[in-house]
Amino acid sequence: MGKRDKQDPAVVNLVVVSDIHAGCRLALLPPEGIELDDGGHYSPSDLQLKTWAMWREFWHEWVPLVTRGEPFAVCVNGDSMDGNHHNATTQISHNPVDQKRIAKAILEPIVQMCEGRFYVIRGTEAHVGQSAHAEEDLAEDLGAIPDEHGNHARYCLWARLGKGLVHIAHHIGTTGSMAYETTALTKELADLCADAGRWGKEAPDVVVRSHRHRFAQSTLPSRNGNCTCVTTPGWQLKTPFAHKIPGGRTTEPQMGGILVRAGDEDVIYTRHMVWELDRPREVAI
Numbered sequence: 058m059g060k061r062d063k064q065d066p067a068v069v070n071l072v073v074v075s076d077i078h079a080g081c082r083l084a085l086l087p088p089e090g091i092e093l094d095d096g097g098h099y100s101p102s103d104l105q106l107k108t109w110a111m112w113r114e115f116w117h118e119w120v121p122l123v124t125r126g127e128p129f130a131v132c133v134n135g136d137s138m139d140g141n142h143h144n145a146t147t148q149i150s151h152n153p154v155d156q157k158r159i160a161k162a163i164l165e166p167i168v169q170m171c172e173g174r175f176y177v178i179r180g181t182e183a184h185v186g187q188s189a190h191a192e193e194d195l196a197e198d199l200g201a202i203p204d205e206h207g208n209h210a211r212y213c214l215w216a217r218l219g220k221g222l223v224h225i226a227h228h229i230g231t232t233g234s235m236a237y238e239t240t241a242l243t244k245e246l247a248d249l250c251a252d253a254g255r256w257g258k259e260a261p262d263v264v265v266r267s268h269r270h271r272f273a274q275s276t277l278p279s280r281n282g283n284c285t286c287v288t289t290p291g292w293q294l295k296t297p298f299a300h301k302i303p304g305g306r307t308t309e310p311q312m313g314g315i316l317v318r319a320g321d322e323d324v325i326y327t328r329h330m331v332w333e334l335d336r337p338r339e340v341a342i
Contacts, residue, residue, distance in 0.1 A: 068174065069219050069319035070129035072120055075227070075267035076291030078184065079163055080156030081139040082147050083294035085112055087162050094152050104294055111312050111332050112163075112292065116170065123316050123328045131171040132214060133164065134267040134289060135180025135227030138191055142183040147296055153191055160195050168199050177201040177210040180227045181268070219319025221262035221281065224249065229266035229288060233303025242266070242275035242286040250284070263317050263325070265289065270299075271311050272331045283325055289315055290331050309334045 078084040085108055090100040101109065120129065138160050141151045149155065168175045177196035179189035186192075189210055196209035204211045213226040230241035245264055253260035263285050270291030276283050290311035299305035313331040320327075 070124040074314035075134035078139040079160035130174035132176040140184040224261040225265040
């Protein structure tokens, strides 16, 4: 296990972001752009500059505010790179070296901000390769805290935060209807609680999932106060795939992340920061 595996009672804040999709022209890119493998240079679009401003506000204004200036840990919950997937043409480069370089430029400052309390969850193989090998390679380079097997990127994280227990994994079911946006979240809570009861284990107080690129939460009462399942927004604009699927084609992209904070009596999901982008400009007919 990593040197930080033992709980630090001074850390009561866990910040979770996900679905960065570094390497996509519709995702984050630092304002200075990126040098490509063959000597070329790619500069961000106006939309990428806009999303980068949100990224900076999130880390430099919102996180210090909601953590009250206290130490915090960070978890990147999957799909940190876009990969070469589904015959897509929206990548800056299909070269995994270029995509990793972009991801490192985005995340290295965050590793420094959290003083190495940094975890990476494996995302979707279509984006990060079989067994998420690209995400493991990135996580090792960033110095992410390894699991008990020495893997720097893991499929899930059980995290003790204060007196409570948090479970983080990337995938969860999706829906094309806003009316059922929290259905899979409630089912995830029920499944985890039922499995814990069957085997006499502790059920999680907070469950974090991603993959959808949309924020939602479902909260149920428990003996510890509440048990909550939350899905995180992403950091990718609307792709051609999103334009054709139910739900995606009728909504605008969401950017942001969440904070899980340990209270005096329980662990509760307390804060989220979510931006929804503006609609395309109207035209007069």
